[in-house]
Amino acid sequence: MKYEIIVVGGGHAGCEAALASSRKNHKTLLITSNINNIADMACNPSIGGSAKGVVVREIDALGGEMGKVSDRSQIQIKKLNSRKGPAVQALRAQIDKIVYPKIMIETLKNQINLEILEGMVEDLIIENNIVKGVILQDKRVIKSDCVILTTGTYLKSDVLIGSTRTRKGPHDEKPSLYLSDNLKKIGFKIIRLKTGTPPRIDKKTIDFTKTRIEKGDDIHLNFNHDYYYDYDSKNQEPCYLTYTNSKLHEIIHENLNKSSMYGGLKDITSVGPRYCPSIEDKVVRFSDKDRHQIFLEPESRYYDDIYIQGLSTSMPHDIQTRLVHSIEGLENAKILKYAYAIEYDAINPTQIKQNLETKLIENLYTAGQINGTSGYEEAACQGLLAGINASLKLEGKEPLILKRNEAYIGVLIDDLIIKGVTDPYRLLTSRAEYRLLLRHDNADIRLRQKGYEVGLISEEIYSKFQDKLKKIKQLLEILKNTKLTPTEEINEYLVSINSAILKDGITMYDLLKRPEIKISNFKKFIELPFEPEIIEQVEINIKYEGYINKANKDVEKMLKLEEKKIPDTIDYDKIHNLANEATQKLKEVRPTSIGQALRISGVNPADISILMIYLKKGDKNE
Numbered sequence: 229m230k231y232e233i234i235v236v237g238g239g240h241a242g243c244e245a246a247l248a249s250s251r252k253n254h255k256t257l258l259i260t261s262n263i264n265n266i267a268d269m270a271c272n273p274s275i276g277g278s279a280k281g282v283v284v285r286e287i288d289a290l291g292g293e294m295g296k297v298s299d300r301s302q303i304q305i306k307k308l309n310s311r312k313g314p315a316v317q318a319l320r321a322q323i324d325k326i327v328y329p330k331i332m333i334e335t336l337k338n339q340i341n342l343e344i345l346e347g348m349v350e351d352l353i354i355e356n357n358i359v360k361g362v363i364l365q366d367k368r369v370i371k372s373d374c375v376i377l378t379t380g381t382y383l384k385s386d387v388l389i390g391s392t393r394t395r396k397g398p399h400d401e402k403p404s405l406y407l408s409d410n411l412k413k414i415g416f417k418i419i420r421l422k423t424g425t426p427p428r429i430d431k432k433t434i435d436f437t438k439t440r441i442e443k444g445d446d447i448h449l450n451f452n453h454d455y456y457y458d459y460d461s462k463n464q465e466p467c468y469l470t471y472t473n474s475k476l477h478e479i480i481h482e483n484l485n486k487s488s489m490y491g492g493l494k495d496i497t498s499v500g501p502r503y504c505p506s507i508e509d510k511v512v513r514f515s516d517k518d519r520h521q522i523f524l525e526p527e528s529r530y531y532d533d534i535y536i537q538g539l540s541t542s543m544p545h546d547i548q549t550r551l552v553h554s555i556e557g558l559e560n561a562k563i564l565k566y567a568y569a570i571e572y573d574a575i576n577p578t579q580i581k582q583n584l585e586t587k588l589i590e591n592l593y594t595a596g597q598i599n600g601t602s603g604y605e606e607a608a609c610q611g612l613l614a615g616i617n618a619s620l621k622l623e624g625k626e627p628l629i630l631k632r633n634e635a636y637i638g639v640l641i642d643d644l645i646i647k648g649v650t651d652p653y654r655l656l657t658s659r660a661e662y663r664l665l666l667r668h669d670n671a672d673i674r675l676r677q678k679g680y681e682v683g684l685i686s687e688e689i690y691s692k693f694q695d696k697l698k699k700i701k702q703l704l705e706i707l708k709n710t711k712l713t714p715t716e717e718i719n720e721y722l723v724s725i726n727s728a729i730l731k732d733g734i735t736m737y738d739l740l741k742r743p744e745i746k747i748s749n750f751k752k753f754i755e756l757p758f759e760p761e762i763i764e765q766v767e768i769n770i771k772y773e774g775y776i777n778k779a780n781k782d783v784e785k786m787l788k789l790e791e792k793k794i795p796d797t798i799d800y801d802k803i804h805n806l807a808n809e810a811t812q813k814l815k816e817v818r819p820t821s822i823g824q825a826l827r828i829s830g831v832n833p834a835d836i837s838i839l840m841i842y843l844k845k846g847d848k849n850e
């Protein structure tokens with residue numbers, strides 16, 4: 229049996245990749261080491277958050293699945309930074325860990341062109357540097373035109389607790405023992421990374437009276453743009469906030485040498501996530517802080533496990549118990565699962581191209597944690613793009629490449645392939661230079677057309693989207709063409725909402741530039757029968773017009789540099805005067821444009837000038 233696309237791994241990257249390629253009518257096989265573990269949420273029971281929430285909207289706009297499944301399995305949802313500017317707003321949902329995988333597995337099982345097989349892939353079939361299929365642990369050979377590797381934290385993974393190192397995957401799952409060594413034999417540079425997870429405790433043993441309740445928003449919120457999954461916003465599960473204290477910090481300091489990361493194990497070379505540090509790291513690195521936040525988050529409506537957000541550790545079990553019991557409200561908490569760190573193999577992502585295909589082996593794609601990222605959303609968006617791009621390659625079409633000004637997904641992939649990783653990469657708003665353009669509210673406006681063109685958005689949804697664009701235009705026209713004159717009624721109203729009176733006539737469009745004025749204020753004078761999302765879009769575009777125009781000008785400059793292409797055949801050793809470090813980095817990354825070359829760390833403006841002169845001279849260099 230031969231498949232067009234084989235996806236290895238049923239995590240968040242694998243699910244999106246398999247759905248995208250099968251929905252694009254390519255015969256797809258998803259091979260995963262444990263079918264019951266598909267779409268498992270190995271760590272935090274939440275999806276979204278700052279920047280990550282925007283990625284989920286982007287996945288949804290392109291026709292991916294994560295947003296819909298999150299909406300159907302959320303037990304609490306809120307909009308972060310709703311009082312701040314639109315550039316930093318994002319949704320964050322607590323997810324039911326039982327329900328999310330259940331819905332995702334059902335979706336995969338009902339998908340035509342998609343088969344699922346349980347098995348451990350340990351090698352690849354490669355002929356003339358083109359992948360031709362996979363070899364399973366039990367020596368079964370399965371052929372395909374493309375392979376997408378999404379193996380997460382399972383490659384030669386070791387679970388670390390105190391001074392013990394045990395070769396196994398997350399939650400005692402089987403690790404993949406040979407795949408990374410076989411990738412190394414082909415020529416891939418393998419890096420070792422690590423991450424960690426906190427303990428889970430029994431809800432019934434927590435004294436919530438000593439904590440602060442954290443509720444969801446009492447309004448309807450969805451990641452999905454069209455489905456508007458209905459739920460009772462009153463029926464949400466609360467989270468709780470408590471803090472670490474001097475007693476906990478003392479226990480950490482006294483026992484630091486027992487943590488795997490701080491001496492418990494001598495042979496650790498891997499690097500943990502800088503932006504998701506263990507409690508040991510936080511106490512040591514931020515020694516001036518006398519407390520750190522600890523969120524108590526429910527994992528499911530169906531069981532009592534509470535996830536202790538902020539207490540990731542690799543301390544031995546007895547120290548973990550002391551740490552937990554030192555926290556207010558958790559004095560008598562029963563630990564149901566102990567925390568651990570996990571070390572695993574990944575590939576350095578400078579070895580992949582913008583379409584997520586590897587540079588070394590044609591038709592071999594990688595996505596998710598194997599590329600050095602951390603997080604469900606980061607994994608899912610790469611899986612979606614790998615699934616789309618492997619399909620487009622089979623169709624003989626150009627790949628879908630998202631630029632840094634088009635999507636956080638574009639920022640993430642560009643960062644990975646240009647900068648590589650030294651510690652697990654996590655998306656942050658600060659990584660995006662055009663974040664006012666990459667907003668939660670306009671993900672569909674940025675990406676739905678592309679999702680439609682690649683074939684993942686139905687005609688029905690696309691026509692709804694066209695309708696939305698039309699209405700935005702209509703409302704803008706109305707606001708531009710409706711003038712308010714300084715009548716007594718209007719000025720009285722303006723005074724009542726603390727706005728200055730009018731001296732001359734003004735269009736509603738211009739009046740909206742005043743921070744205190746909202747479109748809803750005009751409803752007193754004119755009928756505006758538009759949905760809230762249309763009003764929100766128009767309001768943001770008018771109020772932030774100046775900043776948006778400035779960002780667009782910066783984008784134009786960036787795109788000009790992206791248009792200056794560097795030929796594939798360039799031999800950097802022939803460019804004299806380039807600094808050694810620059811030559812090395814340029815040879816490793818092989819940027820396709822001057823814009824990309826500029827973003828490589830270690831390549832300085834002087835090197836770029838030399839490179840540009842060399843490119844300008846062209847054949848005359850010979």
Ligand SMILES: Cc1cc2nc3c(=O)[nH]c(=O)nc-3n(C[C@H](O)[C@H](O)[C@H](O)COP(=O)(O)OP(=O)(O)OC[C@H]3O[C@@H](n4cnc5c(N)ncnc54)[C@H](O)[C@@H]3O)c2cc1C
Nearest residue numbers: 237238239240241261271349379380382404596597603607
């Ligand atoms: C202990 C721990 C702590 C974490 N902490 C955080 C955190 O603090 N913050 C955060 O954002 N994220 C965290 N994560 C990361 C998050 O779980 C991952 O980033 C995300 O799940 C990665 O998705 P993925 O699809 O790449 O891989 P995974 O979700 O890991 O899925 C990989 C899949 O591949 C399968 N598989 C692996 N190898 C093979 C093979 N050779 N053949 C067949 N099947 C295979 C596995 O069974 C699994 O289904 C943590 C993960 C772990 C395990």
